[in-house]
Amino acid sequence: MAIQTPTTPMHHPNLVDGTRRHILDLDDFSPEEIELVMATTDAMGEVLGREIKKVPTLRGKVIVTLFYEASTRTRVSFEEAGKLLSADVINVSSSGSSVEKGESLLNTVRTLQATGADLIVVRHPHSGAPYFMARNLERTSVINGGDGWHAHPSQALLDLYTIRQHRGSISGAKVVIVGDILHSRVARSNLWGLTAAGAHVVLCAPPTLLPQEFLDGSYREDPDSSGLASVEVTFNVEEAIQDADVVMPLRLQLERQQAGLLPTLREYSKMYQVDERRLKLARPGALVLHPGPMNEGIEISPQVAHGAQSLIEEQVHNGVAVRMALLYLLVANKEGPPSTAQDTPSGELPRRIRFL
Amino acid sequence: MINTTQPILIRGARIVDPSQGWDRAGDLLIGDGRIVRMAPAIRNGSLPKGCVVVNGAGLVACPGFIDLHVHLREPGYEDHETISTGVQAAARGGFTTLCAMPNTRPAMDNASVVDYVLRRAREANGVRVLPIGCVTKARAGQELAEMWELAQAGAIGFSDDGSPVANPHLMRQALTYARGLDLPVINHPEDPALSRSAPMNEGRISNRLGLAGWPAVAEETMVARDIELAALTGGRLHLAHISTAGSVELVRRAKERGLPVTAEATPHHLTLTEEWVRGHTTEGPVAGPLTYAAYDTSTKVNPPLRTRRDAEALLAGLRDGVIDAIATDHAPHAVTVKLVTFDEAASGIPGLETAFGALMTLTHKGDLPLITLVERMTQGPLKVLGGRGRGLGSLREGSVADVTLLRLDEEWVVRGAEFASKGKQTPLEGVTLKGRVAATIAGGRVVHSQVTGLEASDNT
Structure with a gap:
């Protein structure tokens, strides 16, 4: 002990060999795992395109969505994904459950495990809650559906998928994330996914909405974020959007004004709103993504949000396919890893998908 | 027997x-x-x-260790610790004198609670317990507690620990009033408007974990404020658990000015860093992707674990005497308030039973001579206790x-399960x-x- 230099563990559980039990963030995803998720998402997208879009793959499996925060997109798409794979999906929210009576997160998730839940998708206002759950569950898998300011891996994966669908590759693309980076779990998870895929990421925000290490540049020397060394930071939105391939404004919450981080939302929207005039600075045909929910007229203009370059509804659609892939890869593989690694060369479909 | x-x-x-x-x-x-x-x-x-x-x-x-800063939790929080379990933990840790912080329920802001604590300590019949009285009534930061009566009952100093005396005017009055009693005011240096009760140190790890950050400057501005108030009033100021390189520097300059200022540091701030919050094994912190060991609530403490640079500055300050004393800030909690998310978890590490072993890692590495370590756990605390510590901390004949x-x-x-303390959750x-x-x-x-x-x- 005593101020040692941190050591790096050797092996991480992963989806490729079936040893992964939880999806908590993308920082521990190998390139092979990302490829596997993308390929599986393609297959799931094919199911979604069918007239009867249901397969029996997860029949007899129980999936619980446990949401301590309001959510439309994430909760509904996980529920739908589970149902389309024929799992039994149970939705638990903090209101209307024993959480309201003060039951702790620990007792709640141990109870859900005891009822036989195979997997819990959790959304929690406190960063790290899914890690806490993973530590305290022996049988039930956990997918992080968004924790505090920390991570939102399924959102980052669907963003990655959506960009790849339109561009083929992300490598070398200039991706601009504009807005409240400091409080954004979407930005944090996307940073892992995008930089690993070789994107040139630019963060743009008023200085009060950037983490200190991006302000003073120390992230470049940060051993913990070595993958992020190529990230660029600017306070100027025009400069950021110039020649961008992808523009991703983030939701700006009213609380930031009340907390003294911004004078007014009005000033923010004047300085940073992604509108048609600014979007013209990007490459022709640049893609516009938004993790939702949008504050139209604040961080994004309605014209851009619903314009020809907007992929916002496509993101939601892809979100279902990505989440089907994640549920499948975690739950269907839960019996154990594939018999041999050679059965699943990367890029090909895992053999266990059984379609009707 | x-x-x-x-x-x-x-x-x-x-x-x-x-x-x-x-x-x-x-x-x-x-x-x-x-x-x-x-x-x-x-x-x-x-x-x-x-x-x-x-x-x-x-x-x-060596002389029995003196701990200027422990939370015995009684009365009011007996599920976290009792005076009896606290003094047993102290005995196992080599401590013979404990200064008990007054953030009990009710708070130790009047003589009857001091009497109660002293009676329970006598019944526990372990090590010596010296009570610290509140600075303000109910630790509410509004009006001074009855400091004279607290002193009469046996208080060895005053503190609203857990909270700072946030109001600078009130801090000035407390230091001035305490002059008449020749007792120290022990402040918990944290500007709450700047720290916003954030659960960990502000920096790259808090950003990495998506946790709000408690910046070093929230401690340092209050240390600077308190030092100037000590200079103004001439009252004795003791700074609890300083944790940053900047605080060490401020205390160093205050001492060069000859001001009546003392300071303590904890074993955990001397030996652990914020890396431990990010995840650790029994061998130390881990790097790379987050593991399930991330967000370990046993590492949550206030002030938070800081950077390596801060820990090294504390050690340098401890060696050269800028930091007068090691104090454990023993802060035991029932397991229920630690088995929650990091944001929700109670702050505090039970330190009495691990303090010496943890500090010896510094001595074994050659960073802290044994006699200096013992000095900071015996003679150093006596500088704060003054006359109330007469006869303690020495092996001289008659002590x-x-x-x-x-x-x-x-x-x-x-x-942890084998601790005498009821606080079982330790980062170690x-x-x-x-x-x-x-x-x-x-x-x-x-x-x-x-x-x-x-x-x-x-x-x-």
Whole structure:
């Protein structure tokens, strides 16, 4: 002990060999795992395109969505994904459950495990809650559906998928994330996914909405974020959007004004709103993504949000396919890893998908 | 059974007594609750009748440790700790004097609560408990507590610890008023408007974990404020658990100005860093992707674990005396308030039973001479206690027989479940420490012993 230099563990559980039990963030995803998720998402997208879009793959499996925060997109798409794979999906929210009576997160998730839940998708206002759950569950898998300011891996994966669908590759693309980076779990998870895929990421925000290490540049020397060394930071939105391939404004919450981080939302929207005039600075045909929910007229203009370059509804659609892939890869593989690694060369479909 | 009047001779130990600048082999004789003699060799013929003779080979004997900063939780939070379990933990950790913080329920803001704590401490019959009174009524930061009456009842200083005295005018008045009592005001330096009760240090790890950050500057601005108020008032200021390189520098300059300022640092801020919050094993922190060990609530403490640079500055300050004392800030909690998310978890580390072993990692590495370590746990705290510590912290003839016996090279594995303290959640769980307290003698009574031939006294 005593101020040692941190050591790096050797092996991480992963989806490729079936040893992964939880999806908590993308920082521990190998390139092979990302490829596997993308390929599986393609297959799931094919199911979604069918007239009867249901397969029996997860029949007899129980999936619980446990949401301590309001959510439309994430909760509904996980529920739908589970149902389309024929799992039994149970939705638990903090209101209307024993959480309201003060039951702790620990007792709640141990109870859900005891009822036989195979997997819990959790959304929690406190960063790290899914890690806490993973530590305290022996049988039930956990997918992080968004924790505090920390991570939102399924959102980052669907963003990655959506960009790849339109561009083929992300490598070398200039991706601009504009807005409240400091409080954004979407930005944090996307940073892992995008930089690993070789994107040139630019963060743009008023200085009060950037983490200190991006302000003073120390992230470049940060051993913990070595993958992020190529990230660029600017306070100027025009400069950021110039020649961008992808523009991703983030939701700006009213609380930031009340907390003294911004004078007014009005000033923010004047300085940073992604509108048609600014979007013209990007490459022709640049893609516009938004993790939702949008504050139209604040961080994004309605014209851009619903314009020809907007992929916002496509993101939601892809979100279902990505989440089907994640549920499948975690739950269907839960019996154990594939018999041999050679059965699943990367890029090909895992053999266990059984379609009707 | 050994009672207070039983004479004990510790023969042939390495005796480390910073009060006399003594670090060499010798014999130590105690009896009647006092140090009778310390000498290179005490002849058998001169021993009193019935004297217990302990073979001191392989042992270090030093004055009992004095902890300026513990939370005994009683009255009010007996599920977290009681005075009885707290003093047992202290005995195992080699501490013979504890200064008890007043953030109890009700708070120690009046003489009757002080009386209660002192009575419970007498009943616990372990080590000495010196109460610290509140600065303000109910620690609410609005009006001064009855400081004179608290002092009469036995308070050795004043603190709203857990919270700072946030209002600078009130802090000025407290320092001024305490001058008349010649007692220190012990402030918890944290500007709450800047720290916003964030759960960990602000920096790259908080960003990585998506946790709000408690910036170093929230401590340093208040340290600077308090130092100027001490200069203005002439009141004695003691700064609790300073944790940043900037604070060390401010205290250093205050001392150069000759101001009546003292400071303490904790074992955890000296030996652990914010890397531990990110995830650790029993070998230390881990890098790379987050593991399930991330967000370990046993590492949540206020002020938070800081950077390596801060820990190194604290160690330098401790070595050269800018930091007067090591204090554990022993802050035990029931497991229920730690088995929650990091944001929700209570802050605090139970430090009494691991302090010495953890600090010995510094000594074994050659970063902190043993005599300095012992000085900062005995003589250093006395600078804060002043006259209230008379007779303590020394092996000089006639001093109170507070003696701690140490085995510097004994390796042991930390197991929270085996703590005497009710606080079982420690960041050092499973860690192997080298250096252990072998026995503790408080006021001539053996309150803890793993030494052959030295039996612990009955707890009656």
